Amino acid sequence: MRFYTCREAHEPKPFRVAVIGAGPAGLSAAGYLACRGYEVHVYDKMPEGGGMVAFAIPEARIPIRAVRDGVRALERLGVRFHFRTKVVYDSPREFGDEWAEHFVSLEKLLSEFDALLIATGAWRPRKLKVPGVELPGVYDALSLLHGIKMARIGYYSWERIPDLKGEHLVVIGAGYTAVDVAMEGRLLGAEKITMAYRRSLEHSYARAEIRKLIAEGVEFIEHATPVRILGEEKVEGVEFAKTKIVGGSVVTTDERFVLDADAVVYAIGQLPTSPIKEIVCASERVLEEAGIFFAGDVITPRNIGTAMREGRAAAERIEEWLLRKAPRRVFPVAMTGRLIAGVLSGKC
Ligand SMILES: Cc1cc2nc3c(=O)[nH]c(=O)nc-3n(C[C@H](O)[C@H](O)[C@H](O)COP(=O)(O)OP(=O)(O)OC[C@H]3O[C@@H](n4cnc5c(N)ncnc54)[C@H](O)[C@@H]3O)c2cc1C
Numbered sequence: 138m139r140f141y142t143c144r145e146a147h148e149p150k151p152f153r154v155a156v157i158g159a160g161p162a163g164l165s166a167a168g169y170l171a172c173r174g175y176e177v178h179v180y181d182k183m184p185e186g187g188g189m190v191a192f193a194i195p196e197a198r199i200p201i202r203a204v205r206d207g208v209r210a211l212e213r214l215g216v217r218f219h220f221r222t223k224v225v226y227d228s229p230r231e232f233g234d235e236w237a238e239h240f241v242s243l244e245k246l247l248s249e250f251d252a253l254l255i256a257t258g259a260w261r262p263r264k265l266k267v268p269g270v271e272l273p274g275v276y277d278a279l280s281l282l283h284g285i286k287m288a289r290i291g292y293y294s295w296e297r298i299p300d301l302k303g304e305h306l307v308v309i310g311a312g313y314t315a316v317d318v319a320m321e322g323r324l325l326g327a328e329k330i331t332m333a334y335r336r337s338l339e340h341s342y343a344r345a346e347i348r349k350l351i352a353e354g355v356e357f358i359e360h361a362t363p364v365r366i367l368g369e370e371k372v373e374g375v376e377f378a379k380t381k382i383v384g385g386s387v388v389t390t391d392e393r394f395v396l397d398a399d400a401v402v403y404a405i406g407q408l409p410t411s412p413i414k415e416i417v418c419a420s421e422r423v424l425e426e427a428g429i430f431f432a433g434d435v436i437t438p439r440n441i442g443t444a445m446r447e448g449r450a451a452a453e454r455i456e457e458w459l460l461r462k463a464p465r466r467v468f469p470v471a472m473t474g475r476l477i478a479g480v481l482s483g484k485c
Pocket residue numbers: 157158159160161162163180181182183187188189190193194195198222223224225228233256257258259260279282313314317410411412432433434435438439440441442444
């Protein structure tokens with residue numbers, strides 16, 4: 138996988154950039170900046186690079202070998218990687234944190250680097266808010282796919298992964314993640330797979346993939362939203378409400394039906410996970426003036442191509458910012474904390 142590369146790096150430039158997150162956005166930015174002669178350090182809490190591509194997208198879709206080749210190409214360009222290192226500011230404990238062995242504060246990076254790119258993705262599964270969701274046998278898609286991928290690439294033992302052999306797997310959602318769950322469910326031996334979506338197939342951007350799954354025997358139910366997960370000791374079924382679309386919005390009707398299920402996976406999206414949680418209300422422009430840039434899913438979860446384009450675009454803005462300004466004043470650590478807080482409080 139080519140994140141960004143060049144035949145030869147330019148003459149070294151006297152600026153250092155820290156990239157937080159070694160997913161497609163961070164890696165394409167790192168490659169661009171290394172090619173332009175900047176000293177680039179990439180920090181990631183996981184044990185190697187690739188982000189979601191390495192640690193969630195099924196091996197059958199993008200093999201880890203391709204991701205590793207791309208990361209090695211960046212190492213050859215001079216990009217320095219700091220894996221198993223989580224960058225913290227006011228971030229709560231998040232998915233994947235168990236891999237971090239080192240913790241470095243955002244303030245420290247701000248005091249040591251001329252600019253900073255935050256490309257930390259969207260690693261918090263959006264939670265399904267219906268009764269019964271805590272029952273054993275109900276999983277969020279990201280945790281399940283992450284576990285399966287970790288087992289396939291040798292980080293986890295298969296004992297940690299739910300045994301879906303002979304089971305009826307119900308998948309809630311119709312995006313790429315839901316498609317991946319259905320695909321992995323099949324590979325793990327699920328006997329029957331049903332996908333349920335609150336809109337119609339035509340509304341799903343993964344409709345081409347879903348059509349293929351339907352042709353292979355996956356059942357697809359349109360206009361249905363879960364209202365309750367059923368079961369005593371573990372999941373036994375899902376109660377759905379039929380939906381209709383009114384003025385572009387999904388409206389739940391009084392019509393109900395129940396599907397039996399042995400396992401339920403909800404794939405209803407991920408939420409951005411930035412070390413600065415206020416990014417949701419801070420203007421990117423204001424932060425850029427302080428030398429803090431953002432790219433990829435941490436802004437809005439989308440896809441690999443968009444993340445790579447945004448990483449490259451952010452790297453160009455960083456270069457422009459570095460060349461326009463004299464190297465940023467190195468603030469004492471306590472002051473950088475206040476600087477960020479000040480920058481953020483202007484908008485929040
Ligand atoms: C299951 C699944 C299937 C998908 N399938 C497709 C597909 O088929 N096609 C497609 O185009 N897109 C797909 N996507 C979306 C795609 O993976 C993402 O859009 C893309 O990876 C976003 O890139 P990113 O660099 O912004 O973030 P990520 O890939 O999420 O990378 C962010 C990195 O930041 C690190 N990080 C986070 N917080 C910190 C911290 N505080 N300190 C240090 N490191 C940190 C993480 O460990 C991670 O490595 C899929 C996503 C999922 C979850």
